[in-house]
Amino acid sequence: MPTVGSKLRHLAASESSLARQVRGALVGTLYTSPASLAIGAIAGSVTAGCIAYASGSLSLLICSIAIHLVGILRIFSAVIYIRRKTVGSPDEQLHWERIYEIGAWLYASLLGAQAFLTLTQSSETMLLLMATIMATGYSAGVAARNAGRPIIAIGQLCLGTLPMAIGLFVTGTPLSITLGLCTIIFMMGMVDISLQTYEVVYTALSGKQEKSEVAARFEKMARSDMLTGLDNRLAMQMRLGELLDAVDPDESEKLAVIWMDLDHFKTINDTLGHLAGDKVLIVTAQRVKAVLGDRGWLARFGGDEFVIMALVSSSEEAGTLGAEILESVSQPVSINENIVEVAASLGVAVAPDHGRQSEIMLKNADIALYHAKNEGGKRVQIFEPFMHEDFLMLRQIESGLTDALENDEFTVLFQPIIDLATGRTKSCEALLRWKHPELGDVSPAMFIPVAESAGLIGDITEWVLRKACEAAAEWPEDVHISVNISPALLKQNNLPVTIIETLVNTGMVARRLELEITESVLLDKNPHTNSLLRQLQKMGLRLCLDDFGTGFSSLTYLRSWEFDTIKIDKSFIRNIGNSPTDQKIIGAVVQLAKSLDVATVAEGVETEEQLSRVREAGCSRVQGYYYARPMTAAQATERLVQEELPDDGPLKIVNQR
Structure with a gap:
């Protein structure tokens, strides 16, 4: 006691x-x-x-x-x-x-x-x-x-x-x-x-x-994000409702709702692990809070998505705030001696101009964000009314892409690439086509960016690789197959495994598969991408620099990488007959490629004059409607069989326009 x-x-x-x-x-x-x-x-x-x-x-x-x-x-x-x-x-x-x-x-x-x-x-x-x-x-x-x-x-x-x-x-x-x-x-x-x-x-x-x-x-736990300490979705929605109720349509003060999403965040998780991804999220939250100060509120909506709410005087001020946030966020993050490039896309909606209810404001900010990502990301997009219809169509495309894989709605066509020295098909480019049940034929220029932003590009590319290699396996051994590889896919770890599995399952050899990449991949200077490309080259795969001459062309690409092929963009071929400048540029590229023992392909050759000009410039190969439109695997196989038949006279170029 x-x-x-x-x-x-x-x-x-x-x-x-x-x-x-x-x-x-x-x-x-x-x-x-x-x-x-x-x-x-x-x-x-x-x-x-x-x-x-x-x-x-x-x-x-x-x-x-x-x-x-x-x-x-x-x-x-x-x-x-x-x-x-x-x-x-x-x-x-x-x-x-x-x-x-x-x-x-x-x-x-x-x-x-x-x-x-x-x-x-x-x-x-x-x-x-x-x-x-x-x-x-x-x-x-x-x-x-x-x-x-x-x-x-x-x-x-x-x-x-x-x-x-x-x-x-x-x-x-x-x-x-x-x-x-x-x-x-x-x-x-x-x-x-x-x-x-x-x-x-x-x-x-x-x-x-x-x-x-x-x-x-x-x-507090129910209202807070455990990783970043920010308000979570529930707390954000409650705060947004209170702020919108306080907005007076007759006053000059407005409420900006900024929806921010990190670009290619899944790639960071896939390549460096979830702990690295968590650190990126924490650093991002700290950077945004530092920019906001007492001007607004920040919440984590979920995953790599954040919502910022701030009182502003106009849409322009909201856009300026979004640009400040983007600049702060788009700085490298050091993780375990790795420098990770971080970028974001931001969609902005302003109340009461774009709505008075929280659901409508979030939806319009999301629509603006979707447009920002569809334009390539790393940008701020302010909502505009016309975006709503575009958004609905893009959402329809996005949902349709998943069904297209399951229902076998995609088609792969093959366009021959002709060797000017022999007149025979040297290679075929695999071209993906999609006919939507309701929208009809959808251009790859429209659905590929949607597939990239939705994270579906990996599954689609794997399907294209399999179909392309299955077809090429039936062709002569000296004919190559080229497949376009999305920049988003090159940020993932599993591409080499996917290619190896495809080659083994289809019986193709690596030296007959050529991967076409754009200059934007090299411009990014991502260490992981560079390592992956070198790994693919060591496997015996061929590399083609696509659309050369557009965007940020640089001779350093040719010095740093051993490309097998350079494709001269069709914009130069289109005006080659009337533009001496284009003729000189093409001639210079061809001479440079020859000195490096790299083949050149002139894209978009459609007329006799264009063919004559690129031949004069010294291009080794051509691709375009003058020789052949994209065709099915069966048609491509038949064409190659015809080319193999003995000919009594000089070798003739097969024209299948």
Whole structure:
């Protein structure tokens, strides 16, 4: 069983660790019932007045006046405390506790002094009885009433009963001495009762506080993103609703909703792992918060998507804010000695211009984001009404792409690439075609970007590779097959595995497969992409630089990479008959390629004059409608068979326009 000493030690320890809410509740118990204070004060005042009057003692009169004044002040302070609306700060709680403590100890001291003076100055039995009963009764009452703050209760017990015990000892009779000892024993018992009561009160309040804190933590968890600490989707939607309700159409202040999505974030997860992806998300959140400051709110919508809400004066200001965020986010992130390039796309909708309801605002911001990504990403797009119809069509295409793979709606056609020296087909380019059940023929220029942004390009490319290699496996061994590879696919790890599996399953050899890549892949200077391309070359695959001459053409590409083929973009071929400049450019590219022992393909040759010009320029191969339109695998096989047949005269070029 715990002793009074151990309880006092526990009291000292608990005093230093009281939570704010628990301490506030315990201090509140002191002021819980102003009525009991009033009753005690009235009883004490009446008793003190009677004793002073009957005894005729000046000291007891002074004591009586002091008891009256202190009692009134204590009642007044309790009324003021009860009228307060809040618990207050820890300093304020301590202030009110000190006020009560001083009043309680002063009042107990006065009652104890009154008992001592009565015992030592009067022999009137009734006066002695009144003084001792008042001191004893008060001490017994405070032991329970003020147990929430046991230091105060123990102080009152000691100050109220010890002077009375001393007075009994001073009297000197055996009975008074015995009663004095009993008073001290009574005081110690009441101290123990106060400590026990405090234990019960403290445990109950601490348990209540712990439950309250747990509930608060769970509520915060329900509204917060565990990784970044930002508001989650639920909290964002609640805040957005409140902000939209506060937007006044007649005021100049508007609310911008910016939906941000990291470009190619899945690639980061696939290549470096989810821990690296998590770090990118955390760094991104920190960067956006630094840009926003107190101008707005940031929430993580889910995955790599974030929603920013900010008060702006116009759509232009919203676009400027989006550009600041984009610039901050689009900085490299260092992860385990790897430098990861990060970029984002942002869609912006502004209330009330683009809507007043949260669902509509989020939808329009999402539509703007979709357009930003469809335009190549790493840009800010402000919502425009015309985007809604485009968005619906793009969504229809996106949903249709999944069905197209399952329902075998895709078709692969093959366009021959002719060797000008022999007039025979040197290679065929695999061209993907898609006829949507409702939209009809959809251009690859439209559905390929959608497939890239939707993460479907890998499955589609795998299907094209398989179909292309199955067809090429039936062709002569000196005829190659070329397949376009999306830049998005080159950021993933599994492309070499996919190609190896395709070659094994179709019986194709690596040297007959040529991968066509665009200059944008090399412009990105992604270390992973560069490593992947070199890995593919080591496997024996051929590399073709497609659409050379457009965008950011650079001779450093030719110096850094051992391409097997360079395709001169059709835009140069189209004007070759009328543009001496284009003729010179083509001639320079061809001469450079010859010096590097690289084949050149002139794309888009459709006329006799164009053929004559590219032949004069020295191009080794041509591709275009002049020789053949894209054809089925069966037609391509038949063409190659015809080319293999013996010819009595000079070799003739087969024209299948």
